[in-house]
Structures are given as structure tokens and as C-alpha cells.
Amino acid sequence: MHDDHDQGHHGQDRHAPPQKDHDAGPMSAYEVLEEAVRALLIEKGVLTPEEIAAQVDLMDSRNPALGAKVVAHAWTDRAFKKRLVADTRAALAELGIDIGTLAEFRVVENTPEVHNVIVCTLCSCYPKMLLGIPPAWYKSLAYRSRTVVDPRGVLAEFGVSIPDDVTVRVHDSTADLRYIVLPMRPKGTKGWSEEKLAAIVTRDCMIGTALPRAGV
């Protein structure tokens, strides 16, 4: 280490890394609770560590690319799109996607008349089995509270401007259903393959806080 290492800022730990370790400091009550319950479930033979690891792997295998694939398929297959909106679980199963039994899924379709946005004001319900782990902002108090009160203001901060003659419809997913937005296929994408289309469907497009663009 260099000599100037000792001339750290006063009052600061000069050895502190620029980013805090996620397990630095005392555990929160919920972290303690999680460890205790997990240990008990294993000890009592309800779950094995292997099953827990497999579930973590399953969750990690779910990410926005999976949702994007579904959207791109719906854009290129009109009959599939109808089935996807009518019975999301069955339509996803057609693509080999099992959304599990913990929640039902609904696809809400953006149209020239309606733009949909998803939020969960009570906690952070999110279509994890299709989009993976939600972004931190989705769970923030600011997003959760402001999206129901001032959706257009929140959308503007994401760079999305919805004309006044288009209805903004906010979905507060409070119960047993998880929502995903089916965005409109943008102009300039005629003849594109499903793979090329999927590449422009970002996570935020499926939350409703972004619009897919052909140029990106």
C-alpha cells in the first residue's frame, strides 16, 4: 500500500471499501428470522438445503429475457396473443414456461387507447416467474406510492410521455394475481425475427415504465 494511505478522511474508516458489504453490520430482525426459520425447516426435515438451492437457482433462471421472448412471440403470432391475454397460464405453458402455483398471471395489453403500468402499493408483488427479481426502485416507497397518485409524473421521469387522449391505467397488484404489460409492437420492426424483436423488449417495457423502440 502507498504511504498516503494513512492520510484518510478524518472520522472515516480508511479501510472501508467503496461499497458496503451486503452482510456488513448487525443483521436486521428479518434476516435473523429468515436464518432461524430456514435452519428449523432443514432440521425438521421439511426442506433440504439442496431443495432451497434448487429454488434459488430456479428464481435466478427467470429474468426479463423470458418475458421478452413471450412478448415477441405474441407480436408475431396473433392467435397466440389472444390466448395469452385470455388464459396466460395455459399460453405460457405452450412455450414451456411453468409459472408455478403461487400466483395467477394476467397479461394486460397496451393499445392505441390504453397504456398500462404495474405497481404493488402494499408490498412489491411482481411477476418473478416471468421477469425474475424486481429492480430495487420497483420496491421503493416512492415508486409504490407515487405511481397510483401521479402515474404520468412517474412515467415522465422514466422518459415516457403518454398523450392525454390515451388512458393511463394503473394496476395495483394487491392480491393473488401478477401482472405483466404486453407493449405495442413499435413501427419500423416489420419482418423482424422473434429474436430481434425480443431484444428490444426491456424489463421496464413489461412493467409499463418504458416503450420498446425499433432504434434501440
Next chain:
Amino acid sequence: MVKARRGMGSREWGVGSGHSIRGPHSALPIPHSRFAPGDAVRVSDRAVVGHCRTPWYLRGKAGVIASVHGTFRDPETLAYHKPGLPAQPLYKVRFRQRELWDRYAGPSGDELEVDIYEHWLENRE
């Protein structure tokens, strides 16, 4: 204690094998529902102690049934390790933003849709 565990064992609750069996949040096949799409409803303005999935900002607000999702276990008892019965029909209820917020800045057509269980909904004339 051991008996209670058996009564609501891991299979029924989806613990450990949640992707092959019906979990607590799956729709139950109970057909009767009190409201139909288009019905004018009001969210009950009552207090509750404990877990509840009806947001406070909707208490007493007027909406319209947009669709019927099916019947689901009641989260208010499910949250406390009870079976969540009787199961409740669950509705998608549509509200006009301007009726929810006095100072809503967007156009009058803007809407909010929320899933609400039947025991939180009242008839509105």
C-alpha cells in the same frame, strides 16, 4: 403441534414442492360470486386489525367491477396459518383516478384497477 402440522402439511401449502401442486394462492373452483362485470360497487370503509390486502387509499371509494378473477383463499386468515376459508371471490375493480384523488393532474379518462376480495365490496346504487 405435530397434529396441526399434519393438518396443514407441506403438500397442501405448497412448501417444498410449490411447482407441482396447487398452492394457497391458486383459484378455487367455487362458482358463486355476488357481483358481475359492470356492477357499481363501493369499497367498505371499515378498520381492520392485522393482515389485509385492501389498500387504505381505496376505503369508501366508488368503482365498477371490471372482471371476476375466480375464488381465492382469504389472505386475512391465510396470513396467520389458517386455511383461508371461506374462500373469497376476487374481483378486478376499476376506479376513476379523479374520484380517488382530489388533485389528480391527469386527464379524466385515467384509471386505476385493483384486485379486491368480495367481503370488502358493497353494492352502490
